[in-house]
Amino acid sequence: MAVYRLFHELFNHKFGVETVMVDMTDLNAVKRAITSGTKLVHIETPDNPTNGVTDIEEIVKIAHQHGALVSVDNTFASPFNQKPLEYGADFVVEALTKYINGHGDAQGGAIISNDLETMDRIRYEAQVNVGSVISPFNAWQIFRGSVTFPLRMKRINESAQQIAEWLENRDNVTFVSYPGLKSNQGHEIAKKQMKNGYGGIISFGVSSDDKTVECFCAALKVITFAVSLGHDESLIFPQPSYDERIHLYPEQFRNGFIRFSVGLEEPEDLINDLDQALRSVGL
Numbered sequence: 052m053a054v055y056r057l058f059h060e061l062f063n064h065k066f067g068v069e070t071v072m073v074d075m076t077d078l079n080a081v082k083r084a085i086t087s088g089t090k091l092v093h094i095e096t097p098d099n100p101t102n103g104v105t106d107i108e109e110i111v112k113i114a115h116q117h118g119a120l121v122s123v124d125n126t127f128a129s130p131f132n133q134k135p136l137e138y139g140a141d142f143v144v145e146a147l148t149k150y151i152n153g154h155g156d157a158q159g160g161a162i163i164s165n166d167l168e169t170m171d172r173i174r175y176e177a178q179v180n181v182g183s184v185i186s187p188f189n190a191w192q193i194f195r196g197s198v199t200f201p202l203r204m205k206r207i208n209e210s211a212q213q214i215a216e217w218l219e220n221r222d223n224v225t226f227v228s229y230p231g232l233k234s235n236q237g238h239e240i241a242k243k244q245m246k247n248g249y250g251g252i253i254s255f256g257v258s259s260d261d262k263t264v265e266c267f268c269a270a271l272k273v274i275t276f277a278v279s280l281g282h283d284e285s286l287i288f289p290q291p292s293y294d295e296r297i298h299l300y301p302e303q304f305r306n307g308f309i310r311f312s313v314g315l316e317e318p319e320d321l322i323n324d325l326d327q328a329l330r331s332v333g334l
Contacts, residue, residue: 104237149281208248280312
């Protein structure tokens, strides 16, 4: 949501920087959209909130042929599962607030590149001229969380895979979008570039309206009904039909759509919680 607003509202309308929204999983759409004036191609893979998987290597080829740089938002995958620089990306953006911190109590972000000259320029222009500097306490909290990051991600990967498979076989669940499922459109690409697992975000839908979906989320007892992701606790939130980006979603994501961030609880407890909450609203 924030990236959409940044590109669509701030860049386009206030700074005069032209931005174009494209389904990055569709390589032909990317080829049609890119021009000689394109300076940066930004990817989010898996994307938020539909879990679409983009082929980083192929996008890099297209962009570099036109002289454009490529940045990859790696938040959903995390650096434990995916390393975009290995596939030719020029920059990686990591939301340190999420999996790397892992406790939902600190805010931070990072831009990483193999180009040290460009990184020095970013440091100077962002930190000196704009003032984009993390607070010492947040930096310490993120550093503390990063110590257990690999252990947490391994557990989250395993739990999310188990839960996604359960949801896929559940009545009244209309779809499950998770890169680790063989039924996922981007599964083969995910296998290639997500080496250690498929992350902790499961997008799924139920055959119901927004009000019933919210009642389902409120009926959960182990899983917390709240925005955000990548924490030690499981979080769930419905993507409402009035989401300003709804027109960008594939059709199946426009009704009864829920984003679930799997935490460190026992997967059996999470499955039982989902089951009782679905039953409580007649699903």
